[in-house]
Amino acid sequence: MTTRDPLNFREQVIRLRLSWHGPLVWVAHLDRMRAVERALRRARWPLAYSQGYNPRPQIVFALPSGVGIASDAEYIDVSLEKKISPPEAAGALQEMLPAGIELREAAEIPLTAAKKLMGSVRAADYRFEHPGIAAYFEKILACEDLSVMKFSKKKEKSVNIRPLIWGSRILSEDAVRLRTAAGSRQNLRPDLVLDALHKYGGDEAYLNSKITKEELWILPKKKAGYLTCPMEAADLQPGQAPDPSRILPWDEA
Amino acid sequence: MSKVKLDAALLRSVQLPGRYVGGEYNQIVKEEGNAADGQRRLRFALCFPDTYEIGMSNLAVRLLYDVVNREDAFFCERVFAPWFDMREAMEARDMPLFSLETKTPLYAFDCVGFSLSYELAYPTVLAMLKMGRVKRRSAERGEDDPVVIAGGPVVFNIEAMAPFFDVVQIGEGEVMLPELLHLVRRYKVKGEMGRAEFLRRAAAIEGCYVPSLYDVSYNDDGTIRAVKARDGAPEKVRKRLQLKLDESPVPLRPILPNIEIVHDRLALELFRGCPRGCRFCQAGQIYRPVRERSPEVLSKQFQEALAAGGYDEIGLLSLSTSDYSCLGTLCDQLLDFIGGRKINLSVPSLRIDEFSLDLMERISKTRRRGLTFAPEAGTQRLRDVINKGITEEEILEGMRKAYLGGYSGAKLYFMLGLPTETQEDVLGIAELVYKLLDINRDLKKEGRKVRRPEITVSTALFIPKAFTPFQWAPQASREEMEEKVSLLRNRLRHRAIRYSWHDADTSLWEAVLSRGDRRLAPVLEKGAEKGVYLDSWEEHFDLPLWLNLMEEEGLDPAFYALRERPEDEIFPWDHIDCGVKKSFLLREYKKAKRAELTLPCGEYCSFCGVQNLGAERCRKGAAAMQARAAGGKGEAVEEGADDDT
Structure with missing residues (x-):
């Protein structure tokens, strides 16, 4: 069986890694998409559009970020209708990005890998920063139950976020890194961690913490047995092993 | 200068925090420091008394931001009205209203200017001044307070707000505003004069109206006896006009909003003024004469602005697109340029004729957007009364072509309560709509392929405005309005017709303000004291509150809105x-x-x-x-x- 690109109007897919700071941290996912789309248009990338009634450019974010989340790991797949040379095009894009947003990496990925980006995300690393925050994290991570209220559209329900936190590392007194479940199967919204700090740590000040998405982890192929970061996966040739420093062991249940 | 600090907890607690953070692509920030002449730059706050999404969609805001910032001696920043949640949060933190660019509180600006597009925003202006800790009345402000100015279409009769503004700009701001700001800078930055002297000199600038230099006296019946100019101010303030629009700069590096706004596209202004002269329309009178931008200049503009913005939509802007003399040429150029670039073209206010339908066809091969027409009145007699200049045959023929061109229907705009309107005219709206449905049925009978018809009818209520032929005319009372609406609603019950109508409460209040006089200022002031804010958003509008406040001041809404004014009455806006x-x-x-x-x-x-x-x-x-x-x-x-x- 041959694998065919279902979106046969595209010639190339480029995976971007952006860092996302500054004022645009305060906009929602759709507004972030629009900002990237407009930057790509200004940089004259030959965007590929979906066919049909309402053609849209094919720009896919690996993991949408909520309002107020900064990021050093915004992975975005951009489909193009003509081939470009990533270094050159990256230079053009860099100049057109809004304040606070920077292009860190750009690499071509196989067409077949592209559509899987969103579905393959499994985990994310977030950094939480606030004076004295580490002590509070030690306190709440000792709890087995961290139930907070989650609001979605009209409903409101209580969820225990503790099982979604897979690991933690104290970076300093004022900074903590969490590795959490992320992606379409199970996902932890990092702002809920602030609610937990507030509720179980007992101090409202932590609602002021800065949250930064540091890295994303994806399952590069079915039953791979390990997770890797998206750029790493982009570079992998069939049969080639990833850089061991960028692998997270993973046993798919 | 003290700046407001927006912390994460505050921004996390409000809806759409992207409204408040600024930092958009193409935003202009000038470094603190001096202009070329060695003196510091004038700080100008361009305020729009509505939310970010509305203000950023306003062409005047974009034009003036660009025009003022082109000058090295000025630094212009934007200020919009925060939504209710943010306003509460700011109050709780004792945080003043601030600019998007540098988060500077309003009171720290040299000059605060409001762009006013609709009367219902007046209370919001007063609320914004209060939130920005700027003294409300011109007479209360001293040498250390900002100069507060206003401009925009509604200021042609700004009397209800007269005590609150130091200077009001009548007419087109792109030349007048920089001229005034140079004078403000000589006063505020260089200290060449005091406030009183500044106001006198401002009154000498063409188009600049200084309300405090005019004394108004009233007759016993409440009408104006006389308006007298003082201290050398002109007896009549003539509107400022930019005769050659091609010489007016347009923003070539448009600010791209952080969040989705109402009109999120590149706007191309084709011309100002309107040749039609519909008698209810204020814009059609105050923007006279018609002045066009040339297709060459527009073409250069859209190519440059598109490249600098990355927009995927261009919108043509004017009072009546079909009347642009070079529409064919311009559209050819536009379609040529956007073809292959995946940019949509939106062309509003077209008349329904062959050319327009053909144009719509070319614009959107795949995307069938709705058609909209504004017959405004249901019978030919009433359309002639308002000088709409469109016949029933034209409407019917246009709709026939539209059906044949694959449209299922149209959205039709009408006005209720027009002068001389009778029950027959109201029912005439329904008759016209049923004729449009009949055309569809007849075409089907003829065996032509047409889609199932869908007609949307929308009625607004007539509001007499200053500087229109109907400035003497009475508005229909709320009871009459409601009667008309229910009459029409009963006639329009049909599965192919959707009917929506505009609220009578806001229409009455708008009618009071639009032909109001200075005695309304205390009413607005009290409303602001009671916390009225953003009440042009209908769910926040409270007519009984305004009526009570008017009563407290001994004023009658009927005097302003419902009476026919005698031919020789002196109007509050006659100067x-x-x-x-x-x-x-x-x-x-x-x-x-x-x-x-x-x-x-x-x-x-x-x-x-x-x-x-x-x-x-x-x-x-x-x-x-x-x-x-x-x-x-x-x-x-x-x-x-x-x-x-």
Whole structure:
């Protein structure tokens, strides 16, 4: 069986890694998409559009970020209708990005890998920063139950976020890194961690913490047995092993 | 200068925090420091009394931001009205209203300017001044307070807000505003004069109205006895006009909003003014004469602005797109350029004719957007009263073509409560709509392929405005309005028709303000004290509150809105000269009562007064008329054409 690109109007897919700071941290996912789309248009990338009634450019974010989340790991797949040379095009894009947003990496990925980006995300690393925050994290991570209220559209329900936190590392007194479940199967919204700090740590000040998405982890192929970061996966040739420093062991249940 | 600090907890607690953070692509921030002349830059806060999404969609805000920032001596920043949640949070933190660019509190600016597009925003202006800790009344402000100014279409009658503004800009701001700001800078930055002297000098700038230099006296019946200018201010303030629009700069690096706004596209202004002269329309009078931008200049603009913005949509902007003399040429250029670039073109306010339908066809091969028409009235008689200049045959024929072109229907705009309107006129709306459905049925019978019809009808309520032929006319009372709406609603019950109507409460209040006088200022002030804010958002509008406050001040809404004003009444806005003469407006009012049409500007000239201002099109029209009159071809120049009142 041959694998065919279902979106046969595209010639190339480029995976971007952006860092996302500054004022645009305060906009929602759709507004972030629009900002990237407009930057790509200004940089004259030959965007590929979906066919049909309402053609849209094919720009896919690996993991949408909520309002107020900064990021050093915004992975975005951009489909193009003509081939470009990533270094050159990256230079053009860099100049057109809004304040606070920077292009860190750009690499071509196989067409077949592209559509899987969103579905393959499994985990994310977030950094939480606030004076004295580490002590509070030690306190709440000792709890087995961290139930907070989650609001979605009209409903409101209580969820225990503790099982979604897979690991933690104290970076300093004022900074903590969490590795959490992320992606379409199970996902932890990092702002809920602030609610937990507030509720179980007992101090409202932590609602002021800065949250930064540091890295994303994806399952590069079915039953791979390990997770890797998206750029790493982009570079992998069939049969080639990833850089061991960028692998997270993973046993798919 | 103290700046406001927006912390994460605050931004996390409000809806759409992207409204408040600024930092958009193409935003302009100038470094603190001096201009080329060694003196510091003037700090100007350009305020729009509505939310970010509305304000950023406003072309005047974008034009003025660009024009003011082009000058090294000025730094212009934007200030919008925060939504209720943010306003509460700011109050709780004792945080003043601030600018998007540098988060500077309003009170720290040299000059605070409001762009006013609708009367209902007045209370929000007062609320914003309070949130920005700027003293409300001009008379209370001293040497250390900002100069507070206003501009925009509603300021042609700004009397209800007169005590709150130091200077009001009548007419087009792109030349006038920088001129005024240079004077403000000499006062505030260079210290060359005091406040009183500044106001006197401001009054000498063409188009600048300094309300405090005019004394208003009233008759016993509440009408104006006289308005007297003081301290050398002109008896009449003539509107400022930019005759050659091509010389007016347009923003080539448009700010791209952080969040989705109402009109999120590149706007191309084709022309100002409107040749039509619909008698209810204020814009059609105050923006006279018609002045076009050339397709060459527009073409250069859209190419540059698209490249600098990355937009995927262009919108044409004017009062009546079909009247742009180079529409064909421009659209060819536009379609040529956007083809293959995946950019959509949106063309509003088209008349329904062959050319427009053909154009719509070319614009959107795949995307079938809805058609909209504005017949405004249901019968030919009433359309003639308002000088709509469109016949029933044209509407029916246009709709027939639209059905055949694959449209399922249209959205139709009407007005209820127009002068001389009878029950027959109201029911005429329903009759017209059913005729449009019949056309669809007949086409189907003929075996033509048409889609199932869907007609949307929307009625607004007529609001008499200053500087229109209907400035003498009464507004229908709320009871009459409601009767008309329910009459029509009963007739429009049909599965192919959707009907929506506008609220009578806001229409009454808008009618009071739009022809109001200075005695309304305390009412607005008390409303602001009671916390009225963003009440043009209908769910926040409270008519009984305003009626009570009017009563407390001894004022009657009927006096302002519901009575027919005598021909010789002195209006609160008579000392403002919008170019169109009162005598012309009165002639038009009388013609309206006789249901007589006035032809559009162009080949025909009705000598409204604007022909003296030196616009190309006016000159030609006036000359042609005079030649015809001289040639004795039976078309007399209108009576009273030269009278100067």
